[in-house]
Amino acid sequence: MGKVVLVTGVARQLGGRFVRRIQREPEVDRVIGVDAVPPEHHLGGADFVQADIRHPTIAKVLAEHAVDTVVHMDITGTPLGTRGSRSTVKETNVIGTMQLLGACQKAPAVERLVVKSSTSVYGSAPRDPAIFTETTPPKSLPSGGFAKDAVEVEGYVRGFARRRPDVAVCVLRFANILGPCAESPLADYFSLPVLPTVFGYDPRLQFVHEDDVMEVLRIASFEARRGTLNSGTFNIAGDGVLLLSQTARRLGRPTVPVLLPAVTWVGSALRSVGMTDFSPEQIRLLTHGRVVQTAQMRETLGFEPTYTTAEAFADFARSRAPGLLPPETLARTVDRLADLVPAAPSEERT
Structure with missing residues (x-):
């Protein structure tokens, strides 16, 4: 018999797309999509079960369908559409994961669990290392928002792995996911007509394209079971980095530098008009x-991203409305302004 796969969070574009993708896998016999609300997109030949993972009923779904592979994608930083709130999102992320893991623990048929996590578990702090590996402890744990949810979720997943050592557990820590269908606070931020930035800071950012997200989830869910991987935690990101200033120029969007003490006020103002989730953790990311x-992603998972960070961002930018200025014009303007600014003494000596 083929595999029975349960995927959570299928009402979102990313979850729905993954459900449609894995139905093409020859070893998959049945796919079950679960979410608290019906999806507005089609799920192909998958079965949809309307169930809230925050409730114990998810255990019945696992048992009734003899699920052996669980792909947990219902971990996110934003409400779905106009429904829900930050508290609802947190409950789904944390309480929902607890209930799902409890159900998996009681389900003897479950043999593999794949969890969609985030590199936000490392936080963003001024004394961070230049590059985080999977074993690098954060300098400052996230204090709230989606990042804190992800830290709690991973803690519960580690506990589950200890209780069910017979289940292969794979945690994928994704960098910021971008693409034409991206749904995230950062995608909302980049869609603003003018980008508020933190004065004096130009942070390095990494992105992963949603196409690559589909492929690495597929590898972790199926190819891993063929003996090349049992369990592990993996950073997933496209090659290279982009500075925040580079992203603004490529979008054709001007920036408004804001002094750090005023950034929180700007974030509150943006949230009040429903434009974006400008949480403290988001501010730290856009500061530091x-x-x-991603060495383990390649060496152990055997996954090579199709898109670099710059290419993922370029595809995202093409899907958004044009900025206030053509990117080429904005780049020339910034370059001319930079030429007018006197070089710092240290730069003049080098």
């Missing part, structure tokens, strides 16, 4: 940035 090493 974050870069991760």
